[in-house]
Amino acid sequence: MQTALADFIRDTPEGREADAILRKCVHCGFCTATCPTYLLLGDENDGPRGRIYLMKQALEGQEITDRTRLHLDRCLTCRACETTCPSGVQYGRLLDIGRKLVEEKTARPAWERVRRRALAAVLPRRSVFALLLTLGRLARPFLPESLAEKVPASAPAARARPAPRHPRKMLALAGCVQPALSPDINAAAARVLDRVGISLIEVKGAGCCGALRFHIGYQEEGLADMRALVDRWWPMIERGGVEAIVMTASGCGAAVKEYAHLLSHDPAYAAKAEKISAMTRDVSEVIDAEHARIEPVPGTRGGRVAFHPPCTLQHGQDIKGVTERVLARAGFELTPVPDSHLCCGSAGTYSILQPELSARLKRNKLSALASGAPEEILTANIGCLAHLQSGTGLPVRHWIAALEERLS
Numbered sequence: 508m509q510t511a512l513a514d515f516i517r518d519t520p521e522g523r524e525a526d527a528i529l530r531k532c533v534h535c536g537f538c539t540a541t542c543p544t545y546l547l548l549g550d551e552n553d554g555p556r557g558r559i560y561l562m563k564q565a566l567e568g569q570e571i572t573d574r575t576r577l578h579l580d581r582c583l584t585c586r587a588c589e590t591t592c593p594s595g596v597q598y599g600r601l602l603d604i605g606r607k608l609v610e611e612k613t614a615r616p617a618w619e620r621v622r623r624r625a626l627a628a629v630l631p632r633r634s635v636f637a638l639l640l641t642l643g644r645l646a647r648p649f650l651p652e653s654l655a656e657k658v659p660a661s662a663p664a665a666r667a668r669p670a671p672r673h674p675r676k677m678l679a680l681a682g683c684v685q686p687a688l689s690p691d692i693n694a695a696a697a698r699v700l701d702r703v704g705i706s707l708i709e710v711k712g713a714g715c716c717g718a719l720r721f722h723i724g725y726q727e728e729g730l731a732d733m734r735a736l737v738d739r740w741w742p743m744i745e746r747g748g749v750e751a752i753v754m755t756a757s758g759c760g761a762a763v764k765e766y767a768h769l770l771s772h773d774p775a776y777a778a779k780a781e782k783i784s785a786m787t788r789d790v791s792e793v794i795d796a797e798h799a800r801i802e803p804v805p806g807t808r809g810g811r812v813a814f815h816p817p818c819t820l821q822h823g824q825d826i827k828g829v830t831e832r833v834l835a836r837a838g839f840e841l842t843p844v845p846d847s848h849l850c851c852g853s854a855g856t857y858s859i860l861q862p863e864l865s866a867r868l869k870r871n872k873l874s875a876l877a878s879g880a881p882e883e884i885l886t887a888n889i890g891c892l893a894h895l896q897s898g899t900g901l902p903v904r905h906w907i908a909a910l911e912e913r914l915s
């Protein structure tokens with residue numbers, strides 16, 4: 508694609524990166540076939556090729572309108588287009604640049620600004636979110652149905668974590684909303700890894716990975732969250748005491764694997780971020796590598812399960828089939844799931860900011876997941892887990908919890 512970026516951005520790092528990405532796009536349109544919003548709305552501007560063109564126009568200095576922002580807002584950032592593209596167009600990175608520009612050049616209505624600011628203030632703060640969740644549960648019977656379904660009635664309590672006792676150690680991230688919504692996920696991961704001789708440890712005070720604020724229009728605040736997390740982890744990494752950083756939420760994993768890129772222009776953090784990204788593994792990658800030492804209890808049944816691979820796992824981290832392999836080895840029967848490449852509509856704060864599109868995607872996803880008559884649904888990201896659970900009577904849980912139950 509020919510480009511002529513405007514003077515205000517052409518010679519900046521972002522301008523150069525956007526230009527290189529745009530030039531790779533040959534406008535073939537293969538990506539539109541795997542774009543969930545294009546499939547729902549049928550509008551070229553609600554598909555990746557159209558959005559790329561809108562961002563190109565913005566970067567070339569043409570007028571940026573509220574319509575431009577609307578089409579970018581409707582994008583789930585699922586990156587299905589990226590793993591489909593034969594030309595290697597890094598749509599997600601272009602979107603970060605395009606959204607920042609559109610955010611600067613347009614004005615959202617006051618209510619929209621307040622809502623986004625509230626989400627950016629509450630969700631990354633673990634204790635504030637936990638308090639609001641408790642209040643939401645108390646008020647749940649009095650809330651309208653659309654709001655009540657966003658407040659999970661309860662969460663399985665966290666069971667004991669093994670004390671660190673192995674020479675092999677890995678770091679884990681508690682995350683921001685996961686401890687309140689499903690406190691046993693990291694504990695279950697710690698128990699499984701303890702069985703194979705790895706102690707999983709969390710650093711006190713390590714907070715949000717930064718993805719939440721970064722993707723909701725507060726990129727500088729998101730980067731500040733990332734730097735704060737690097738600062739928390741760095742002393743332990745520098746001492747050489749941990750061999751990897753394990754992620755049980757694929758959304759956080761995708762974000763931390765991007766630190767090397769996102770902090771590459773910050774001289775104080777670039778090298779540390781590169782090291783941290785290189786050390787980061789989804790928990791499925793770690794368990795898969797240790798599979799020889801994972802032995803399910805003989806005589807127990809794995810059960811029929813439908814696995815939903817989150818977009819941040821299959822597209823963001825490009826990890827496909829690994830969790831399914833781990834579950835199959837452990838004796839689970841995986842039911843077929845049509846269109847498993849499509850987003851469930853959770854997508855960070857998308858379910859709050861684009862409720863209608865999100866609800867349609869959730870209905871489609873739950874119907875695909877239920878089509879093989881599973882006993883339960885397993886997934887790998889807390890956002891997808893809570894979102895899917897709000898629309899089905901089938902149990903939905905993190906696959907590591909199901910695996911742990913199978914081993915014990």
Ligand code: SF4
Nearest residue numbers: 532533535536538592
């Ligand atoms: S598939 Fe890739 S090259 Fe083709 S239109 Fe989409 S982004 Fe451009």
Ligand code: SF4
Nearest residue numbers: 542582583585586588
């Ligand atoms: S990220 Fe997802 S929703 Fe956005 S354009 Fe790509 S496929 Fe479509």
